[in-house]
Amino acid sequence: xxxxxxxxxxxxxxxxxxxxxxxxxxxxxxxxxxxxxxxxxxxxxxxxxxxxxxxxxxxxxxxxxxxxxxxxxxxxxxxxxxxxxxxxxxxxxxxxxxxxxxxxxxxxxxxxxxxxxxxxxxxxxxxxxxxxxxxxxxxxxxxxxxxxxxxxxxxxxxxxxxxxxxxxxxxxxxxxxxxxxxxxxxxxxxxxxxxxxxx
Amino acid sequence: xxxxxxxxxxxxxxxxxxxxxxxxxxxxxxxxxxxxxxxxxxxxxxxxxxxxxxxxxxxxxxxxxxxxxxxxxxxxxxxxxxxxxxxxxxxxxxxxxxxxxxxxxxxxx
Numbered sequence: 001x002x003x004x005x006x007x008x009x010x011x012x013x014x015x016x017x018x019x020x021x022x023x024x025x026x027x028x029x030x031x032x033x034x035x036x037x038x039x040x041x042x043x044x045x046x047x048x049x050x051x052x053x054x055x056x057x058x059x060x061x062x063x064x065x066x067x068x069x070x071x072x073x074x075x076x077x078x079x080x081x082x083x084x085x086x087x088x089x090x091x092x093x094x095x096x097x098x099x100x101x102x103x104x105x106x107x108x109x110x111x112x113x114x115x116x117x118x119x120x121x122x123x124x125x126x127x128x129x130x131x132x133x134x135x136x137x138x139x140x141x142x143x144x145x146x147x148x149x150x151x152x153x154x155x156x157x158x159x160x161x162x163x164x165x166x167x168x169x170x171x172x173x174x175x176x177x178x179x180x181x182x183x184x185x186x187x188x189x190x191x192x193x194x195x196x197x198x199x
Numbered sequence: 200x201x202x203x204x205x206x207x208x209x210x211x212x213x214x215x216x217x218x219x220x221x222x223x224x225x226x227x228x229x230x231x232x233x234x235x236x237x238x239x240x241x242x243x244x245x246x247x248x249x250x251x252x253x254x255x256x257x258x259x260x261x262x263x264x265x266x267x268x269x270x271x272x273x274x275x276x277x278x279x280x281x282x283x284x285x286x287x288x289x290x291x292x293x294x295x296x297x298x299x300x301x302x303x304x305x306x307x308x
Contacts, residue, residue: 012232074240076233196239
């Protein structure tokens with residue numbers, strides 16, 4: 001008996017992709033990177049607090065996104081294996097984010113002239129995020145995550161090309177690009193899926 | 200001369216006609232790949248109008264292929280559909296039936 005035919009898998013992937021084409025998470029992630037980047041450049045001493053603020057905002061953002069999506073495309077719950085897979089991704093991202101939060105205080109007190117590393121901590125952070133997005137993009141087949149990954153890798157190289165007096169520029173640049181793409185996606189999503197009444 | 204014998208196709212009467220209708224097939228396939236979904240989601244995914252969805256869904260529910268649950272979300276009614284075990288088995292068997300039926304064509308190519 002056929003239990004998991006390839007074309008049904010393809011349908012599941014297509015359905016999953018369609019449910020994640022709204023751009024809300026993109027804008028949130030992009031904005032968070034912009035906020036963290038600007039903070040790191042302007043007031044690095046509060047980097048830790050700002051990062052914690054971003055972490056606190058994740059849960060309300062996800063709840064709001066759920067309402068936003070369901071009001072336009074309806075409610076769907078994916079299968080248990082998919083949900084388990086999602087939980088693993090969320091856990092990985094949470095662990096990485098937690099790691100960054102722990103490092104935020106010492107990172108915020110660093111100055112470019114204090115270190116003689118080959119690369120700055122901001123480049124390392126964006127490349128780490130790029131690696132995560134590369135993995136996520138490959139697993140979810142969400143092409144834009146691969147594009148974001150390339151943007152982050154390029155932005156991470158900025159301090160090598162342009163001498164900066166503070167850390168955070170790679171985060172700011174790549175965050176701005178992700179916000180722009182995410183905003184375009186939200187606009188497209190809202191146009192394609194206007195708010196609907198429940199039958 | 201060695202003649203290749205194509206597999207004997209199943210008579211069309213054995214095809215599950217409840218699933219065989221294209222609109223119902225896409226509803227069943229969509230429900231097969233998710234755990235559960237509401238009316239709005241299914242209508243959007245399948246491209247069916249509300250009226251069409253209602254009539255096809257009623258037949259699938261009558262055939263016990265789909266289970267319905269009426270709930271409320273944010274004070275608004277929500278109709279959630281889920282494939283039953285019978286429906287899940289039926290779509291797997293349907294695939295097998297269609298596969299058997301089309302096998303001779305694939306053999307000829």
